[in-house]
Amino acid sequence: MPATAATRPATLAARSVTKRFGDRTALSAVSFEMYSGELVAVIGPNGAGKTTLLSILAGIQTPSGGEVSTGAGKVGWVPQQPAIYSKLSVTENLRLFARLEKVRDPDAAVEKMLELTELRDRAGDEVGSLSGGNQQRVNVAVGLLCEPAALLLDEPSASLDPRQRERLWKFIGGLGGRGTTVAYSTHDVLEAERYADRVLVLADGELLFVGTPAELERAVGGSPRDFEVAFVRFLDEHGH
Amino acid sequence: MRWLLVKDFQILRRSPLLVALLVAYPIALALMIGFALSSPPGKPKVAFLTEVPRGQGRIHLGSQDINISSYAKDLFASIQPIVVHSRGEAIADVRSGRALAAVIVPADIPQQIQSLVTSGVGTPTVQVILNTNDPVERQFASQAIQARLAQVEQAVSKQVLRVAVADLQQVLNGGTIQFLGHGFRLLGLRSSSALLQQAITQLPARSPLRSALGRVVGFADLAIQGLGFASPVLGSIGTPLTVQQTQLAGKTTPAATYAATISVIFSLMLVTMLLAAGMLALEREEHTFARLARGLVSPSALLAEKVVLAGGCAAAAALVMAGGISIFVSLEWSRFPLWVVALALAGIAFGALGVVIGGLAREVRAASLLAFMLSLPIAFIALVPTSAVSGTLKSVLDTVAFVFPFKPALDAANNAFSGTAPGIGWPLLHLAGLAVVFGLLARAAVRRLA
Numbered sequence: 001m002p003a004t005a006a007t008r009p010a011t012l013a014a015r016s017v018t019k020r021f022g023d024r025t026a027l028s029a030v031s032f033e034m035y036s037g038e039l040v041a042v043i044g045p046n047g048a049g050k051t052t053l054l055s056i057l058a059g060i061q062t063p064s065g066g067e068v069s070t071g072a073g074k075v076g077w078v079p080q081q082p083a084i085y086s087k088l089s090v091t092e093n094l095r096l097f098a099r100l101e102k103v104r105d106p107d108a109a110v111e112k113m114l115e116l117t118e119l120r121d122r123a124g125d126e127v128g129s130l131s132g133g134n135q136q137r138v139n140v141a142v143g144l145l146c147e148p149a150a151l152l153l154d155e156p157s158a159s160l161d162p163r164q165r166e167r168l169w170k171f172i173g174g175l176g177g178r179g180t181t182v183a184y185s186t187h188d189v190l191e192a193e194r195y196a197d198r199v200l201v202l203a204d205g206e207l208l209f210v211g212t213p214a215e216l217e218r219a220v221g222g223s224p225r226d227f228e229v230a231f232v233r234f235l236d237e238h239g240h
Numbered sequence: 241m242r243w244l245l246v247k248d249f250q251i252l253r254r255s256p257l258l259v260a261l262l263v264a265y266p267i268a269l270a271l272m273i274g275f276a277l278s279s280p281p282g283k284p285k286v287a288f289l290t291e292v293p294r295g296q297g298r299i300h301l302g303s304q305d306i307n308i309s310s311y312a313k314d315l316f317a318s319i320q321p322i323v324v325h326s327r328g329e330a331i332a333d334v335r336s337g338r339a340l341a342a343v344i345v346p347a348d349i350p351q352q353i354q355s356l357v358t359s360g361v362g363t364p365t366v367q368v369i370l371n372t373n374d375p376v377e378r379q380f381a382s383q384a385i386q387a388r389l390a391q392v393e394q395a396v397s398k399q400v401l402r403v404a405v406a407d408l409q410q411v412l413n414g415g416t417i418q419f420l421g422h423g424f425r426l427l428g429l430r431s432s433s434a435l436l437q438q439a440i441t442q443l444p445a446r447s448p449l450r451s452a453l454g455r456v457v458g459f460a461d462l463a464i465q466g467l468g469f470a471s472p473v474l475g476s477i478g479t480p481l482t483v484q485q486t487q488l489a490g491k492t493t494p495a496a497t498y499a500a501t502i503s504v505i506f507s508l509m510l511v512t513m514l515l516a517a518g519m520l521a522l523e524r525e526e527h528t529f530a531r532l533a534r535g536l537v538s539p540s541a542l543l544a545e546k547v548v549l550a551g552g553c554a555a556a557a558a559l560v561m562a563g564g565i566s567i568f569v570s571l572e573w574s575r576f577p578l579w580v581v582a583l584a585l586a587g588i589a590f591g592a593l594g595v596v597i598g599g600l601a602r603e604v605r606a607a608s609l610l611a612f613m614l615s616l617p618i619a620f621i622a623l624v625p626t627s628a629v630s631g632t633l634k635s636v637l638d639t640v641a642f643v644f645p646f647k648p649a650l651d652a653a654n655n656a657f658s659g660t661a662p663g664i665g666w667p668l669l670h671l672a673g674l675a676v677v678f679g680l681l682a683r684a685a686v687r688r689l690a
Contacts, residue, residue: 060533079530081527087251097536100243100536
């Protein structure tokens with residue numbers, strides 16, 4: 001996929017994006033582009049600026065400098081914790097957000113998301129009664145209601161058990177297959193290696209690396225045992 | 241905003257306990273206040289013991305007898321007497337709680353009164369024993385007994401004065417008195433003076449008796465003047481002061497209506513602030529605020545929705561409450577449109593304050609607690625009569641009452657319910673101003689939610 005990326009227009013691009021909170025610089029001149037159908041993982045140690053970067057891309061925060069440009073489509077946003085109403089049913093949540101997103105046919109959009117999330121049999125259940133994995137699927141579905149060209153997910157698999165993670169990644173992988181650009185932050189570098197086409201390595205607000213997981217392994221010297229070791233060595237080599 | 245309102249009503253519908261509380265609370269409060277205001281005050285149960293032997297409760301004053309035992313029934317007008325037969329029984333009743341207090345009339349009270357009115361020496365004393373367990377009940381019983389004893393005391397004094405004045409009149413003008421079953425005619429000072437003057441004219445010009453009788457006539461005239469002056473003075477002692485009240489303003493609010501208005505506004509404030517603060521904080525707790533604020537709903541629209549939801553629900557509940565109270569207390573239904581305006585605007589002002597709290601507290605529990613804790617002092621400070629305090633404290637209380645919506649809401653509702661002065665215009669304007677100010681503060685506070 002990256003081989004063809006240069007020939008396609010970027011779905012989402014950041015140019016010299018900087019974010020300061022008082023004296024502290026959370027992001028420092030970060031630039032990259034994302035393309036249609038691409039799965040991009042944003043990885044880095046705690047406090048690297050992963051959530052800040054995704055928040056700026058999603059339009060929740062404004063950058064102190066630089067700019068974010070989107071292609072023709074909308075950008076969907078899936079926060080780390082399910083941002084849905086636990087007292088409403090799955091259908092009611094989807095219908096509410098479809099109406100707020102001004103989707104042309106809210107009922108059709110709800111049907112489509114129930115199909116996509118495979119939650120039709122739980123459609124009438126209050127979200128609060130669902131498992132963490134199913135709640136996260138509803139959370140992702142809400143982010144997809146506006147049929148975004150790019151979907152941004154902040155640590156989507158955090159607090160899920162292995163089985164739920166597996167199902168979630170299968171679901172997210174399917175989105176990429178349908179042409180949606182997916183960018184997600186994660187602490188789990190093995191998830192990045194397994195599911196991402198490219199990784200963005202952030203540390204202390206600096207973008208240190210953009211490339212495939214294999215390219216990151218090659219970027220560090222020697223022959224690391226696995227991707228996680230390669231990632232840690234990469235950070236060490238760059239003084240983080 | 242419409243879909244957010246629908247969503248919030250769906251959430252409220254899924255919280256039956258909260259909704260039941262919101263509906264039941266004002267109705268229950270209305271019924272309780274209505275019954276309390278429309279019921280006559282209760283009479284405390286008081287053990288009553290008179291140690292005065294039957295037939296000996298009389299005092300003698302001049303030519304008349306006064307039966308002071310007959311005044312005991314006046315005491316019973318404000319108490320529910322439990323007649324006991326000994327001091328021990330009276331004390332036991334108070335100790336056990338069967339009676340809130342005991343009143344003991346000692347055997348020597350007629351003699352003490354007799355001594356007091358005839359020689360000015362004597363201390364007629366009625367003993368009151370109070371239960372000290374409950375300070376509120378103790379005060380209630382004490383006030384009821386003391387107020388009634390003061391009335392009895394005044395009635396006895398009046399009767400004594402009446403007898404004294406009547407006797408003085410007989411000394412002045414003469415009349416018939418009864419003594420040992422026989423009637424005697426008294427000449428009276430005025431007749432005596434006239435007779436003496438007539439006798440002087442009959443005496444020879446140089447009679448030595450003329451001078452002596454002249455001095456007696458002079459004394460009699462002086463006594464007539466003095467006693468003639470003393471009678472009205474004595475008569476006035478029984479009621480030395482008469483109070484004439486004049487109300488300067490037009491219509492005033494009956495105390496019961498004012499109490500009902502306070503309860504309606506207090507309920508409105510509590511429900512609105514809890515609902516507005518809680519529902520806004522819920523958006524943060526459910527992590528939905530950031531998603532909504534990402535262009536789906538503007539922060540101002542979100543705040544307005546919470547204010548309308550909370551203020552509307554609370555105003556509706558307050559209207560139901562006012563309707564319920566009007567069964568017991570007089571409220572002017574002809575002014576119903578003004579009820580709606582006053583309660584709706586009060587709901588909006590309280591709702592705006594509620595969303596400030598919701599924006600600052602961020603968690604539902606913290607927001608609810610803060611709203612509740614803030615409600616009580618706001619109401620209490622607004623209800624303190626500022627003329628009862630002075631100086632700096634008065635300025636502080638006035639300022640606090642001005643910057644929160646309770647006082648203007650109370651004034652607006654008071655006028656709406658009973659048409660009393662001052663008019664409704666200024667309180668409504670004040671509420672609108674506070675709603676704008678708190679709305680702006682909430683707009684700043686809500687940034688914390690993101």
